[in-house]
Amino acid sequence: MPLDTDSLLARLASAFPGPALLAGDDIPARNLHDTSFLANVTPLAVLRPDTPEAVAEAVRLCAEAGVAMVPQGGLTGLAGGGHPIDGAVMISLERFNGIEEIDPASSTMTVRAGTPLEVIQKAADEAGFFIPLDLGARGSCLIGGNIGTNAGGNRVIRYGMTREMILGLEYVLPDGTLVSGLNKMLKNNAGYDLKQLFIGSEGTLGIVTRAVLRMHPKPGCVNAALCGLGSYDDVVNLLAEARRGLGPMLSAFEVMWPDYWQVVTETVGTRSPLEGKHAFYVLLETQGLDEEIDGPRFMSWIERVYEAGLLEDAAISQSLSDVQRFWDVRDACAEFMTRLGPHCAYDIGLPVTSMDAFADACRSRLVEAMPEALSVYYGHIGDGNLHIVALDRAVKEQPMDRISSIVYATVRDFRGTISAEHGIGLLKKPYLPYTRSAEELALMARIKAALDPAGLLNPGKVIDTPTGDLK
């Protein structure tokens, strides 16, 4: 029995007085979009409940009214998962924030979904622990969104994705049921591990309200090297040597192709820590226990791989500011928007051995279609994750669909994934069949239908609720 929107708004206003409900002109501009560069959309209302029970009540009222809902966190998503939908109610978690508990004996932290990642990182640090999840938007992204998108970042090779950091989860189902599973134990095989459904499903199956995070010991020292290599084979061999020789200390292995390096050092103007030019650049980082022991160990490992002929050159950090300087080269991609102008950005995944062949193929196909195409390649290759920035320098308005279809068709040919870490949202949804089989897509739709038969939670994102076979 769908309600008219005025009646729903009246119900919401009575259930959520004061700052919890924003409607009409009260909706601030920042709630009209996420970071996907899709056109602004003004939703019916923005609800900002500040308890799990209030989130459940909000969902129940919308579900009863038959009105669509979009969960919102820090609105830093790049694929459109949190982008508003016309006529829908946004359910923002921003007012349900804060850290509820730090349990040093269990190495866990219980947080509310609206807590910014940086607040969580700092609280762990002050308690003598470490939260390895880290990404550029750390100051504005909220942990609920990190969980909803299964955020990655630079240290996945050592610590895994967000999924690996979640021990317990509380969430609201599309019918308004609050399900609390705030487990603190590393091991719990009592029935299905339900939380896995809500991690990385981009708010299409439920709305995360609280989580128990696994904290790690604080690293005692950090060492890094920026290396120049002569071939992709050497890159693959260096990764293998790093895994063997540095073991669990290896915390980042970032590869930059020469086209990336050229744009960063020439167009962006970042100073290169290396003098010569190389076929590949690798930023390698370790987190050790004591500088006294692990510093010399890192040095002697670097010497060993240098003597084995894997490196043409290497700059080795002598201080944390050197480490930062090396990361500046990798982080310079944040300047691409101002220096290169509008462009298309991709976040794909491939088996490690195919990455260079992929880059070659993708570059050629883009140039074949658009002679002035520029594409640059860089990424966390130890995790199988490659980032691509591409644009047609001959035109002002970027032909996004054209570029995407070339990039994603190449991903399909190389049997990769169209999204390693950013998710599918709206932007990549047309390309999901490039990377998932018909059987996988049908199973996703079956799960969506089981949890959200009316298709009211974040509809149109990731996968649609199938129609026709429903009661």
Place this chain on the structure above:
Amino acid sequence: MPLDTDSLLARLASAFPGPALLAGDDIPARNLHDTSFLANVTPLAVLRPDTPEAVAEAVRLCAEAGVAMVPQGGLTGLAGGGHPIDGAVMISLERFNGIEEIDPASSTMTVRAGTPLEVIQKAADEAGFFIPLDLGARGSCLIGGNIGTNAGGNRVIRYGMTREMILGLEYVLPDGTLVSGLNKMLKNNAGYDLKQLFIGSEGTLGIVTRAVLRMHPKPGCVNAALCGLGSYDDVVNLLAEARRGLGPMLSAFEVMWPDYWQVVTETVGTRSPLEGKHAFYVLLETQGLDEEIDGPRFMSWIERVYEAGLLEDAAISQSLSDVQRFWDVRDACAEFMTRLGPHCAYDIGLPVTSMDAFADACRSRLVEAMPEALSVYYGHIGDGNLHIVALDRAVKEQPMDRISSIVYATVRDFRGTISAEHGIGLLKKPYLPYTRSAEELALMARIKAALDPAGLLNPGKVIDTPTGDLK
């Protein structure tokens, strides 16, 4: 349109000629039970397909006939998940075994579900890698069963459960659809992470056919210490110090309560590496990179915690045979069946800080109900996992239901889990509500109904397909 069983058997015999089908007296005794000590059950037939497509065909034929199926691996499960069901067809993966690929660059191994864990460990070792999953049944358990039960083991504190080792998965749905997602990348956020549904759901949602496993670098050295401590507070503090001081090298932290120690050293007769008696015993293991560097580091860490007063005594390994000798004390529990006679064994989980209070409460309640009750406690406490062995020494036939209801009621009071690693299967199913909320159970049932609406796959295990609301 359910078929009569004779017609189904005829169809199966024509589709699966030769050794793939065992029926009637051809079914060997070992297929009539798993390791849960439930009474033998003779199934309708044992099907042993040897390709993923044949598994799919087997499931399709049984589903069409409306006959229940039970997936079987090495039959080493302790909770009854693989125990036969009267009138059902067992689908055993034992003939689909072997390693399909080792990819050193991606650090992955692609395996068939019927491959024994030990074969996988050895193949990784020969290729210069390490598969951290390890458990007593390594020689007979099959990787498909390890995945189906999300097996744990001793090194979860460092490497995680089986779930964390699975990058890609192929499985057959209850309707016979083969879904292949043999991903090799650490990062893949392209839609729902479907494989999570099939890991740890004990063959109630699908049958695993192949998997891509993540391999780790081979540890360069192993050090261990067996420590005597004066209080549980010291145990908790030692764990915190070990996490901080040994970081990612910490590969095991096993705690033994004094009643366990007494049974092992006096009843089983294992020689104690320590001379005196202590309130708690901790077996601590690290896996380092080089003995030359990490051996002295381990020694100096032990000295530091000893000087800080956390340890009353410690034996430190000088060789791998010492490491083995320390593990012998922990592994002596395998002798309990012969030395203590029939008993009940539990595998529960609790937050680290509540474990000792739990052990006290559980011990008292058992003795209150049965004055001759013996219960001993030991486990992987860094993972929140406690094992309990309990029996009433006054009787021959153990009152399993009575003991279980006391143990599990205590788990409920301490907000723990009734299964940390062994799963739910049949044995623990009545107690699942002690540890999961009504909302969680309803959601599990909803998932089960979505994937197996007819309730034909491993029916009666873990959670039932709800009736009444189905078409």
